[in-house]
Amino acid sequence: MAPTLSTANFADPAEVTEFVVNKGNGVKGLSETGIKTLPDQYIQPFEERLINKFVNETDEAIPVINMSDPDEHKVAEAICDAAERWGFFQVINHGVPLEVLDNVKAATHRFFNLPVEEKSKYTKENSLSTNVRFGTSFSPRAEKALEWKDYLSLFFVSEAEAEQFWPDVCKNEALEYINKSKTMVRKLLEYLGKNLNVKELDETKESLFMGSIRVNLNYYPICPNPDLTVGVGRHSDVSSLTILLQDQIGGLHVRSLSSGNWVHVPPVPGSFVINIGDAMQILSNGRYKSVEHRVLANGSNNRISVPIFVNPKPESVIGPLPEVIAKGEEPIYRDVVYSDYVRYFFKKPHDGKKTVDFAKK
Numbered sequence: 001m002a003p004t005l006s007t008a009n010f011a012d013p014a015e016v017t018e019f020v021v022n023k024g025n026g027v028k029g030l031s032e033t034g035i036k037t038l039p040d041q042y043i044q045p046f047e048e049r050l051i052n053k054f055v056n057e058t059d060e061a062i063p064v065i066n067m068s069d070p071d072e073h074k075v076a077e078a079i080c081d082a083a084e085r086w087g088f089f090q091v092i093n094h095g096v097p098l099e100v101l102d103n104v105k106a107a108t109h110r111f112f113n114l115p116v117e118e119k120s121k122y123t124k125e126n127s128l129s130t131n132v133r134f135g136t137s138f139s140p141r142a143e144k145a146l147e148w149k150d151y152l153s154l155f156f157v158s159e160a161e162a163e164q165f166w167p168d169v170c171k172n173e174a175l176e177y178i179n180k181s182k183t184m185v186r187k188l189l190e191y192l193g194k195n196l197n198v199k200e201l202d203e204t205k206e207s208l209f210m211g212s213i214r215v216n217l218n219y220y221p222i223c224p225n226p227d228l229t230v231g232v233g234r235h236s237d238v239s240s241l242t243i244l245l246q247d248q249i250g251g252l253h254v255r256s257l258s259s260g261n262w263v264h265v266p267p268v269p270g271s272f273v274i275n276i277g278d279a280m281q282i283l284s285n286g287r288y289k290s291v292e293h294r295v296l297a298n299g300s301n302n303r304i305s306v307p308i309f310v311n312p313k314p315e316s317v318i319g320p321l322p323e324v325i326a327k328g329e330e331p332i333y334r335d336v337v338y339s340d341y342v343r344y345f346f347k348k349p350h351d352g353k354k355t356v357d358f359a360k361k
């Protein structure tokens, strides 16, 4: 249902915040009022906008890797190489049924198309579970400039918990998406682990690399002045690995480690975008790179994306793996409790690669 507030009622910036953040209309609600000018609190500092001279003026591209290539050694090598040199890659022929991807995308649209009264049941204030959170921007109370994105974040605890607390319109599809992706995730972690001398993904290692799962449903509505703001600001993920499903609109940009250019990640039908997160950078003692990325706002299309954040367990202690520093390599990170690390990330606005300093020696 379209919000009833007319754009004329937004003379005072505080009313925008009230409508978007506190009343739960999100930027989707704001966009659907037909607003013609971006409210001041969404205007990002010049250097944070994606209109610098490097964007789209590069022929660099993140690797696209065919996971069904019969030469498995070549696949493993390509993945480890991309994790070291880009921190990002796309995978095709990954074994996750395309129907599962279509279903979770449809479920994402269903959730965000719910009336505001329904979505608001899942805000931090109203949600019956701390593992289910509907919100907007990233950290609205801490941010000087807000981001043009709404999200539903679902932390997986058990099927029973999800059955009870996740929204009906998307829970089965989100669970299926998580469950059907696990074989691919294990494969990726096996390849990445072997290259770090981790012989097998046993129970201990599985718990460390993929002991907890969070899935976010992201919605980026049409923005009146996309050049003045961002969908998501510069950040690296705090996960071990992120598996991202994007629709056909585009807008995700990755910072090239070799040139510093912002490189677009073009939508490839049926693919996943995979990126290394901070936890993996720390566990690998900096060998695999958790790379800055950001999302452009769009003036003509709504966009969705559905990342699965594959993480250590909140109570896990993460630091450079013994296998990595066995031969005398100097650890550059200290041991940290993973939930302390994530809490630090969530408490501040997006600030590029700064979160990882929390774990620096």
Ligand SMILES: COc1cc(/C=C/C(=O)SCCNC(=O)CCNC(=O)[C@H](O)C(C)(C)COP(=O)(O)OP(=O)(O)OC[C@H]2O[C@@H](n3cnc4c(N)ncnc43)[C@H](O)[C@@H]2OP(=O)(O)O)ccc1O
Binding pocket: 124, 130, 133, 135, 137, 138, 139, 151, 153, 155, 212, 214, 232, 235, 237, 238, 239, 277, 309, 311, 312, 313, 314, 338, 339, 340, 342, 343, 346, 347
């Ligand atoms: C939303 O836009 C985003 C999100 C991201 C995410 C990137 C990732 O890599 S997410 C993967 C993170 N890993 C995990 O969630 C697994 C480990 N989880 C934990 O250890 C805990 O669940 C916890 C995250 C530490 C939360 O524990 P707890 O302290 O019990 O919970 P809270 O008090 O509710 O939260 C503390 C603080 O964090 C903020 N917050 C919590 N959850 C979320 C969430 N899902 N999305 C956004 N913010 C969240 C919350 O604001 C709380 O602060 P308050 O001031 O509100 O109290 C990347 C890019 C994006 O744009």
Ligand SMILES: O=C(O)CCC(=O)C(=O)O
Binding pocket: 216, 218, 232, 237, 244, 246, 251, 252, 293, 294, 295, 304, 305, 307
């Ligand atoms: O929407 C995207 O393409 C990326 C979103 C993202 O970086 C995140 O949710 O961490």
Ligand SMILES: [Fe+2]
Binding pocket: 235, 236, 237, 293
């Ligand atoms: Fe991200």
